[in-house]
Amino acid sequence: MNSFRALTTLFLAGxxxxxxxxxxxxxxxxxxxxxxxxxxxxxxxxDRRADLLLGQMTDSEKVSLLGGDELTGVLGGQGTHTGTMxxxxxxxxxxxxxxxxxxxxxxxxxxALPSPIALGATFDRHAARQDAAVIADEVIRxxxxxxxxxxxxxxxxxxxxxxxxxxxxEDPFLSTSLAVPWIKSAEGKGLIATxxxxxxxxxxxxxxxxxxxxxxxxxxxxxxxxxVGKRGEIDARIDQRTMRExxxxxxxxxVKQAGVEAVMCxxxxxxxxxxxxxxxxxxxxxxxxxxxxxxxxxxxxxxxDTGASLRNGLDIEPWPxxxxxxxxxxxxxxxxxxxxxxxxxxxxxxxxxxFASGAMDxxxxxxxxxxxxxxxxxxxxAAIAEKGIVLLKxxxxxxxxxxxxxxxxxxxxxxxxxxxxxxGSSEIDPFQTTTALAGITKxxxxxxxxxxxxxxxxxxxxxxxxxxDVAVVVVGSWSSEGIDRACxxxxxxxxxxxxxxxxxxxxxxxxxxxxxxxxxxxxxxPWRNQVGAILEAWYPGSNGGTAIGRILFGKADASGRxxxxxxxxESDIPTYxxxxxxxxxxxxxxxxxxxxxxxxxxxxxxxxPAYEFGRGLxxxxxxxxxxxxxxxxxxxxxxxxxxxxxxxxxxxxxxLYLGLPSTNVKQPPRALKGFAxxxxxxxxxxxxxxxVDKRGLSFWNAGKNRWxxxxxxxxxxxxxxxxxxxLRGKFGIGRKCR
Ligand code: BGC
Numbered sequence: 001m002n003s004f005r006a007l008t009t010l011f012l013a014g015x016x017x018x019x020x021x022x023x024x025x026x027x028x029x030x031x032x033x034x035x036x037x038x039x040x041x042x043x044x045x046x047d048r049r050a051d052l053l054l055g056q057m058t059d060s061e062k063v064s065l066l067g068g069d070e071l072t073g074v075l076g077g078q079g080t081h082t083g084t085m086x087x088x089x090x091x092x093x094x095x096x097x098x099x100x101x102x103x104x105x106x107x108x109x110x111x112a113l114p115s116p117i118a119l120g121a122t123f124d125r126h127a128a129r130q131d132a133a134v135i136a137d138e139v140i141r142x143x144x145x146x147x148x149x150x151x152x153x154x155x156x157x158x159x160x161x162x163x164x165x166x167x168x169x170e171d172p173f174l175s176t177s178l179a180v181p182w183i184k185s186a187e188g189k190g191l192i193a194t195x196x197x198x199x200x201x202x203x204x205x206x207x208x209x210x211x212x213x214x215x216x217x218x219x220x221x222x223x224x225x226x227x228v229g230k231r232g233e234i235d236a237r238i239d240q241r242t243m244r245e246x247x248x249x250x251x252x253x254x255v256k257q258a259g260v261e262a263v264m265c266x267x268x269x270x271x272x273x274x275x276x277x278x279x280x281x282x283x284x285x286x287x288x289x290x291x292x293x294x295x296x297x298x299x300x301x302x303x304x305d306t307g308a309s310l311r312n313g314l315d316i317e318p319w320p321x322x323x324x325x326x327x328x329x330x331x332x333x334x335x336x337x338x339x340x341x342x343x344x345x346x347x348x349x350x351x352x353x354x355f356a357s358g359a360m361d362x363x364x365x366x367x368x369x370x371x372x373x374x375x376x377x378x379x380x381x382a383a384i385a386e387k388g389i390v391l392l393k394x395x396x397x398x399x400x401x402x403x404x405x406x407x408x409x410x411x412x413x414x415x416x417x418x419x420x421x422x423x424g425s426s427e428i429d430p431f432q433t434t435t436a437l438a439g440i441t442k443x444x445x446x447x448x449x450x451x452x453x454x455x456x457x458x459x460x461x462x463x464x465x466x467x468x469d470v471a472v473v474v475v476g477s478w479s480s481e482g483i484d485r486a487c488x489x490x491x492x493x494x495x496x497x498x499x500x501x502x503x504x505x506x507x508x509x510x511x512x513x514x515x516x517x518x519x520x521x522x523x524x525x526p527w528r529n530q531v532g533a534i535l536e537a538w539y540p541g542s543n544g545g546t547a548i549g550r551i552l553f554g555k556a557d558a559s560g561r562x563x564x565x566x567x568x569x570e571s572d573i574p575t576y577x578x579x580x581x582x583x584x585x586x587x588x589x590x591x592x593x594x595x596x597x598x599x600x601x602x603x604x605x606x607x608x609p610a611y612e613f614g615r616g617l618x619x620x621x622x623x624x625x626x627x628x629x630x631x632x633x634x635x636x637x638x639x640x641x642x643x644x645x646x647x648x649x650x651x652x653x654x655x656l657y658l659g660l661p662s663t664n665v666k667q668p669p670r671a672l673k674g675f676a677x678x679x680x681x682x683x684x685x686x687x688x689x690x691x692v693d694k695r696g697l698s699f700w701n702a703g704k705n706r707w708x709x710x711x712x713x714x715x716x717x718x719x720x721x722x723x724x725x726x727l728r729g730k731f732g733i734g735r736k737c738r
Pocket of ligand 1: 074082100101148196299300425
């Protein structure tokens with residue numbers, strides 16, 4: 001967003017305080033009687049219906065349809081919608097309501113799901129379906145037709161403000177594997193899902209004030225804290241191969257496998273043109289190459305030029321509805337920068353999407369907050385959070401805690417007794433919360449004394465720790481849309497004080513110190529050798545404390561796996577020390593690292609991370625054996641056996657990685673191509689099967705502009721993480737493997 005737009009937004013934010021009653025969903029009639037309105041016949045194809053309806057519209061009705069009609073709902077007030085699109089009642093085109101987002105509904109209170117990266121850490125397609133089902137249920141019960149989710153941006157730098165929103169962390173296969181069931185689940189409920197942000201929105205921007213950012217300041221999410229490399233000003237320069245292999249696969253799968261109905265274009269430019277006026281992205285790749293038939297939606301304030309967007313593939317601008325407002329479109333038509341045929345095309349796609357999604361053939365979803373099953377829905381985020389909590393370290397089995405052997409626990413830290421989450425458009429105001437302190441207290445039961453200290457005075461906290469059997473330090477790392485983190489340590493941003501020092505003091509006072517991290521993504525863990533155990537709980541949602549308590553006390557196995565690499569030091573971050581790669585120079589961000597993003601880069605450079613991609617300990621112990629490989633035509637079948645050789649039941653997440661042969665095109669040493677999540681009782685084993693399709697064996701040949709199966713020797717790895725790969729095999733394509 002440029003500063004003028006930011007100011008406009010600020011102004012609008014001010015206006016909202018004075019604004020009259022917010023727009024409420026009303027049950028308007030939908031399509032109508034097919035006898036009078038032939039386009040209302042459900043037996044006709046969505047395209048045919050849209051064409052028929054388009055044919056009945058006047059030019060001014062068409063022009064009025066493409067821009068949003070409501071300004072203040074974006075602020076998230078109770079009873080509002082993130083956006084509304086007025087219809088044409090004369091023809092039965094309904095008013096359509098739009099809602100954020102990826103962690104729950106952002107209008108009034110809602111159930112806060114764990115942040116999407118926590119869902120990523122579950123490595124569980126079923127959890128993705130459940131997550132979407134809860135969000136869709138509340139989006140619908142608040143009267144909306146469209147949900148702005150999921151977010152499938154790849155974690156290119158762990159400093160990025162929206163890492164917590166990135167469903168699959170740094171890996172396109174993981175992201176795709178979870179985004180597809182998420183979308184199917186949400187659309188299966190009758191919603192239109194919106195996969196975002198297309199494309200290259202992998203940073204928010206930084207600036208001298210980045211470290212002062214803190215929750216509750218609306219100036220952050222609209223970008224006034226970011227001055228360098230701002231999302232609304234940069235040009236993401238991404239080469240074709242990198243785009244195809246790392247940043248496009250989620251969108252492609254959303255279209256081809258999930259049948260997503262909407263795609264949100266991003267704030268930034270991509271290789272020149274703004275994402276929302278980018279013909280290569282919006283028309284050539286999305287529609288011509290992938291066959292997308294739904295609609296493209298501009299991110300909020302991401303449009304720049306009415307004519308350019310109309311010509312190049314943007315269908316609707318939901319907010320602020322200025323560039324696609326009646327006045328701007330009329331002016332663009334009069335000035336010749338767009339034609340009525342352009343308008344027709346976008347209206348047709350909008351209508352087609354409404355028909356295809358079933359939105360025209362049902363009544364409006366009534367906005368009925370009271371019908372939300374708050375209690376029932378509350379249990380679900382806790383169950384998802386539980387699956388996504390990652391046990392990074394467990395010295396001599398200090399966890400799980402055994403309440404029969406404990407007299408006292410010190411719970412310490414600034415976020416232990418509060419609901420903590422990231423900022424921006426996926427920040428949810430929860431119906432109710434369970435904090436870590438509450439969750440731990442519940443599990444500790446009556447026989448264990450639970451003391452609390454917020455850590456503001458580390459000496460006092462250390463004293464409590466020293467007087468207790470176990471110390472649990474719950475630390476927070478806040479991140480937000482609108483601003484990247486100034487550094488990767490717990491001190492960025494700074495408002496929670498020196499939590500690294502707090503951990504060190506507590507650990508010095510009690511060797512049974514467990515650190516629970518509530519963060520949006522990777523942080524530095526310089527104290528990791530001083531503490532007994534570390535749990536990464538992400539932003540765990542409404543009832544995250546329940547999940548934290550259950551994992552600490554072993555009510556459930558620790559079963560999350562890292563969807564992102566935790567570096568040992570900041571200078572190991574792939575873009576470190578390369579301003580032209582991040583945050584960009586003169587608003588140009590060069591994706592110089594190419595496909596070597598995240599663990600692909602650590603592996604290639606042989607850099608040891610603190611905690612590697614895919615890592616997550618279990619309270620059980622697993623052994624991998626019996627690797628079998630078989631080629632079926634263009635596909636590869638991989639089988640392996642996983643056995644629980646530990647002392648209790650647990651959840652294994654076997655992972656398959658492939659190393660493609662490096663020719664003149666350099667390949668990452670390994671990339672994730674399969675995973676499973678299986679519960680195994682003590683002493684039990686099971687065979688897991690993975691199938692890698694032709695695409696999984698291919699790389700993007702930039703010279704030929706197509707996917708190509710590499711010829712040569714492929715390396716196959718199966719194991720517990722990207723660095724714990726006990727099973728190894730190889731096979732050749734077009735060439736023998738030596
Ligand atoms: C975000 C989108 C979001 C929209 C509406 C934008 O700032 O980038 O992800 O859906 O706001 O809240």
